[in-house]
Amino acid sequence: MTRTIMALVLVGAGLATAPAAFAAPTSATIGMPLEPPTLDPTTGAAAAIDEVTYANIFQGLTRFAEDGSIEPDLARSWDISKDGLVYTFHLHDGVTFHDGSKMTASDVKFSLDRARGKDSANAQKELFTDIAKVEVVDPLTAKVTLSQPDGSFLFDMAWGDAQIVSEKTAAGDATHPIGTGPFEFDDWVRGDHITLKRYANYWGDPAKLETVTFRFISDPTAAFGAMMSGDLDAYPNYPAPENLQQFQGDPRFKVMVGSTEGETILAMNNGRKPFKNKKVREAVAHAIDREAIINGAYFGYGKPIGSHFAPQNPAYIDLTGLSKYDPQLSKKLLVEAGYPEGFKTTLKLPPPSYARRGGEIVAAQLRQVGIDVKIVNVEWAQWLQTVFKDKDYDLTIVSHTEPMDIGIYARDDYYFNYHSDRFKKIMAELDRTTDPEKRTELLKQAQKRIAEDYVNAFLFELPKLGVAKKNLMGLWKNSPTPANDLTEVHWRN
Known part of the structure; x- marks a missing residue:
């Protein structure tokens, strides 16, 4: 084979593989200042727990949107009695926990009864004090009766502390969380990182990323070095505001200044x-x-x-x-x-x-x-x-x-x-x-x-001071609750 023919073959091979070479990445590495002490948001007080798990691993009956408004989550809709005491939640069908078991109204009853129980370890137990009883009407309908009207009830149900967990697996959620979200737990190397992977049987729109790694870097100098070297793709709560001007002047990055x-x-x-x-x-x-x-x-x-x-x-x-x-x-x-x-x-x-x-x-x-x-x-x-x-x-x-x-x-x-x-x-x-x-x-x-x-x-x-590579899209600019909601995060070609 002559050199000319060989060159044409190599060029042709390069053209044939070009689309793959420019395909958008399917993973992201996110920096965090603190490592969560546990991964169960229903028993721990640290904000870092929700920063990993909220909307990613676990979900509630309602949830916070980025603008702070309340949206349906596992509950597709609800009815409120005229006296404001009874909330009837209609759940999405086909929701499964990451172990494959089906999520039903029984899990709602278990989660709320556990959070308000005498031996509850929930850091925000007061969110549930107005609940008089929780009833299972049918597998997709849960009825919550309050002891008095509570104008904040739907708001309270959006907190990370009110996430729905499975009775079968709740005891192990601290180290191996099993929820209903678009990502499932994959790995936790203490002192270094937590990895999540896309849940294949998610009931809603699938996550756009296949894997996400949260790396714990509290030192501002180390955080700056990790971003500049490309070891991190984003740091949504960047700990060193003195560096923001430098990032703003670098075309590789974007800076997001929002509220918390x-x-x-x-x-x-x-x-x-x-x-x-x-x-x-x-x-x-x-x-x-x-x-x-x-x-x-x-x-x-x-x-x-x-x-x-x-x-x-x-x-x-x-x-x-x-x-x-x-x-x-x-x-x-x-x-x-x-x-x-x-x-x-x-x-x-x-x-x-x-x-x-x-x-x-x-x-x-x-x-x-x-x-x-x-x-x-x-x-x-x-x-x-x-x-x-x-x-x-x-x-x-x-x-x-x-x-x-x-x-x-x-x-x-x-x-x-x-x-x-x-x-x-x-x-x-x-x-x-x-x-x-x-x-x-x-x-x-x-x-x-x-x-x-x-x-x-x-x-x-x-x-909220965030830094990210310019092509990483979908990160929250504002934080109405401690969260790194990755459900819409993706890479732009």
């Missing part, structure tokens, strides 16, 4: 001295310069807040003036509270960069008014145990990313140790109210109550 439900707070232990004293809490709030924290810890990204409520919510009111930066007022309040020389305290900081970076700034600001702060860095599992569960802390910084979760302030056992009958009364009335205008007014009252009680120092609403 994450109220970033300096939490104070209201059940421990000196923070039992409202004047001390108010002094702390007035010692904080929010803009300095936003600029120093998040490079200008983020919006100051004065209560535990997302600015994008229509019921939001700006209460930042109640705790405006005023160091002299802060010192005066400390004198009135009986601490003219200030006091010593500790600030426990979990790993996220907003907490670690913001904590350094907060500590410096508190020292300026006489509060001697010792910073204690803790890992996420340690924070969940010592701060969230055991309430063993003075101060901490964390972002509460659950959707419209102001109701947590009505829980006597919550880690803030805040007890207010006035606030509970507002929330109880809200639960019984379905009229939109009345609900808005009650939500405004709730915001004012906790702001005026200075339960915590409210810092800023955490923005």
Whole structure:
């Protein structure tokens, strides 16, 4: 064979295989700042659980759309009785769990009864307190009867904590989750990654990707290196805002700046001295310069807040003036509270960069008014145990990313140790109210109550800062709930 003929053969072979060479990829590698401690969203509190499992592995009766609205999920429709007490859910037919078993109304009953049961390990058990009973009408119809009208019920059923699980496999969901979503669990290498694969028998529109790998990279420098080298295809909650300008100037990438439900707070232990004293809490709030924290810890990204409520919510009111930066007022309040020389305290900081970076700034600001702060860095599992569960802390910084979760302030056992009958009364009335205008007014009252009680120092609403390769489409820009919903994610040729 001559060289000319050989060349023609090779060119022809190249042309024949060209379409395959330019086919869109079928996998994606996604960066995450934190590794989930478990993969069961119905028994764990960490947002990282939902970031892997929500809408991917597990599904609920309803779900959040990217704009925060409520959509049908496993329930194709529902009927509500005139008195607002009975919800009849009509389920999709042909839904199977990843082990092949059929999902029916019995699984709905099991999941809701388990979540509200006496021995429930659900981190948001209060979502289910108004449920009086759950009945199986037929395999595709579940009836939920409430003890009182609850205007938030369909909203509550969209939380990751309300996902539907199988009685047969629920005990193993922490390490090998089995749900009904478009992806099924494939592999978990602790400390490194979790891999999901497309579920072949999914009841709805199949996922466009065949496999997805979540890699855990908390260090901002390492996250930047992984994106620049191509080891990651996207980092939806990018931890280093100082790098965004560099990504914006690189044609290989796109930067997505959106909103989250994450109220970033300096939490104070209201059940421990000196923070039992409202004047001390108010002094702390007035010692904080929010803009300095936003600029120093998040490079200008983020919006100051004065209560535990997302600015994008229509019921939001700006209460930042109640705790405006005023160091002299802060010192005066400390004198009135009986601490003219200030006091010593500790600030426990979990790993996220907003907490670690913001904590350094907060500590410096508190020292300026006489509060001697010792910073204690803790890992996420340690924070969940010592701060969230055991309430063993003075101060901490964390972002509460659950959707419209102001109701947590009505829980006597919550880690803030805040007890207010006035606030509970507002929330109880809200639960019984379905009229939109009345609900808005009650939500405004709730915001004012906790702001005026200075339960915590409210810092800023955490923005969603995402980085992705420019051809990766379908990622959420906004986060109405902690989630990396991959159902529509695909590569564009």
